[in-house]
Amino acid sequence: xxxxxxxxxxxxxxxxxxxxxxxxxxxxxxxxxxxxxxxxxxxxxxxxxxxxxxxxxxxxxxxxxxxxxxxxxxxxxxxxxxxxxxxxxxxxxxxxxxxxxxxxxxxxxxxxxxxxxxxxxxxxxxxxxxxxxxxxxxxxxxxxxxxxxxxxxxxxxxxxxxxxxxxxxxxxxxxxxxxxxxxxxxxxxxxxxxxxxxxxxxxxxxxxxxxxxxxxxxxxxxxxxxxxxxxxxxxxxxxxxxxxxxxxxxxxxxxxxxxxxxxxxxxxxxxxxxxxxxxxxxxxxxxxxxxxxxxxxxxxxxxxxxxxxxxxxxxxxxxxxxxxxxxxxxxxxxxxxxxxxxxxxxxxxxxxxxxxxxxxxxxxxxxxxxxxxxxxxxxxxxxxxxxxxxxxxxxxxxxxxxxxxxxxxxxxxxxxxxxxxxxxxxxxxxxxxxxxxxxxxxxxxxxxxxxxxxxxxxxxxxxxxxxxxxxxxxxxxxxxxxxxxxxxxxxxxxxxxxx
Numbered sequence: 221x222x223x224x225x226x227x228x229x230x231x232x233x234x235x236x237x238x239x240x241x242x243x244x245x246x247x248x249x250x251x252x253x254x255x256x257x258x259x260x261x262x263x264x265x266x267x268x269x270x271x272x273x274x275x276x277x278x279x280x281x282x283x284x285x286x287x288x289x290x291x292x293x294x295x296x297x298x299x300x301x302x303x304x305x306x307x308x309x310x311x312x313x314x315x316x317x318x319x320x321x322x323x324x325x326x327x328x329x330x331x332x333x334x335x336x337x338x339x340x341x342x343x344x345x346x347x348x349x350x351x352x353x354x355x356x357x358x359x360x361x362x363x364x365x366x367x368x369x370x371x372x373x374x375x376x377x378x379x380x381x382x383x384x385x386x387x388x389x390x391x392x393x394x395x396x397x398x399x400x401x402x403x404x405x406x407x408x409x410x411x412x413x414x415x416x417x418x419x420x421x422x423x424x425x426x427x428x429x430x431x432x433x434x435x436x437x438x439x440x441x442x443x444x445x446x447x448x449x450x451x452x453x454x455x456x457x458x459x460x461x462x463x464x465x466x467x468x469x470x471x472x473x474x475x476x477x478x479x480x481x482x483x484x485x486x487x488x489x490x491x492x493x494x495x496x497x498x499x500x501x502x503x504x505x506x507x508x509x510x511x512x513x514x515x516x517x518x519x520x521x522x523x524x525x526x527x528x529x530x531x532x533x534x535x536x537x538x539x540x541x542x543x544x545x546x547x548x549x550x551x552x553x554x555x556x557x558x559x560x561x562x563x564x565x566x567x568x569x570x571x572x573x574x575x576x577x578x579x580x581x582x583x584x585x586x587x588x589x590x591x592x593x594x595x596x597x598x599x600x601x602x603x604x605x606x607x608x609x610x611x612x613x614x615x616x617x618x619x620x621x622x623x624x625x626x627x628x629x630x631x632x633x634x635x636x637x638x639x640x641x642x643x644x645x646x647x648x649x650x651x652x653x654x655x656x657x658x659x660x661x662x663x664x665x666x667x668x669x670x671x672x673x674x675x676x677x678x679x680x681x682x683x684x685x686x687x688x689x690x691x692x693x694x695x696x697x698x699x700x701x702x703x704x705x706x707x708x709x710x711x712x713x714x715x716x717x718x719x
């Protein structure tokens with residue numbers, strides 16, 4: 221409770237409530253729901269669009285090239301969470317960052333909706349930049365909204381984040397159903413336009429609901445001080461010049477190929493991760509306990525990178541497999557391929573409350589984080605063994621039952637619920653105090669690195685038997701999961717009391 225002029229100030233009441241939560245939560249819920257609608261709606265059809273024949277408006281790309289573009293795009297989306305969070309903290313504040321992010325995303329989708337090939341990559345770039353501004357900062361705004369109301373119980377805050385998480389998956393569930401309907405009719409650009417409309421609705425309701433946000437995020441938490449902006453611009457100019465010189469030299473030597481751009485972009489998150497951990501380990505102000513926890517987090521980060529590398533192939537390799545080798549006909553009706561990507565979202569909506577109840581029920585018997593990670597990695601590996609078996613069945617019998625894909629997604633969803641919320645939680649606990657503000661970005665960086673690796677991994681499926689591709693990756697993930705299990709006690713000791 222603060223004091224102004226000697227008079228105690230009571231916490232402000234919510235302007236309007238929504239199921240007992242601050243009314244602003246509804247605004248953020250709908251904004252995130254429509255943003256995820258636009259993201260997953262476009263993501264569900266991207267691979268199919270890139271490989272579709274020119275006659276129906278696609279790019280007629282080779283599958284390997286389409287896998288590369290998809291992976292780089294996904295990697296950049298999550299990488300941009302780092303500068304997006306910095307811009308909010310130092311320049312715009314979270315409120316304006318989310319607004320501008322939404323506008324830029326909408327412009328990106330409208331650009332994709334144009335049936336003009338040269339603008340396509342511009343549209344993808346705009347979506348990447350806009351998502352980097354919106355995605356990390358809207359989650360931060362949820363937390364800031366509850367900070368306005370310390371009278372609310374901590375359980376109410378947890379419940380609010382659960383509702384917010386449901387908004388994410390509600391958008392992810394609906395979007396592929398709608399865009400998939402148009403994709404099945406080869407109306408790709410109309411599908412991109414539907415995603416644009418979703419983002420436009422997000423921006424409109426966000427602006428109209430501004431009063432419910434109670435002043436949250438109007439100011440940057442740590443504005444740039446005098447001289448910082450100039451140094452930043454100088455650094456950025458040097459970096460841009462270095463990149464320009466590299467590519468100009470590549471062109472001048474006659475060695476340039478478009479895939480060099482993809483390789484360069486894919487290397488960025490990997491280099492950033494290496495540099496980040498190098499800087500942290502070189503920090504002599506860290507206590508022995510903090511140093512031990514950072515060492516433990518390196519293994520957590522690597523495990524998460526492997527997990528997201530496999531999991532995010534849903535929109536590329538798994539989509540291509542589903543489109544080519546799954547029996548999608550039910551009588552005269554053909555199930556659109558993108559609809560299968562809604563399975564994960566609806567399973568999350570069903571299973572997330574079950575897992576939340578389970579962790580509370582287990583109490584002190586909860587397995588440590590290292591064992592949850594172990595189980596998650598073994599399950600994500602097992603999901604690819606299911607795909608290896610499905611590939612064998614498809615090779616011998618032709619089109620296979622869609623239940624193969626359903627069970628693969630079911631296993632992956634359970635694996636996600638073991639890793640994703642647990643990983644974010646342990647990230648905040650293991651980070652040294654002075655690096656606490658960078659934690660959300662670091663967790664997103666693991667996803668960016670996993671997708672960056674897919675730039676080289678996913679094209680391999682076109683160069684070897686599918687059963688070998690899925691089998692090797694699945695067995696590798698299971699072995700890494702077993703290593704986490706065997707090293708569980710040592711890893712728990714390194715975590716210094718964090719479970």
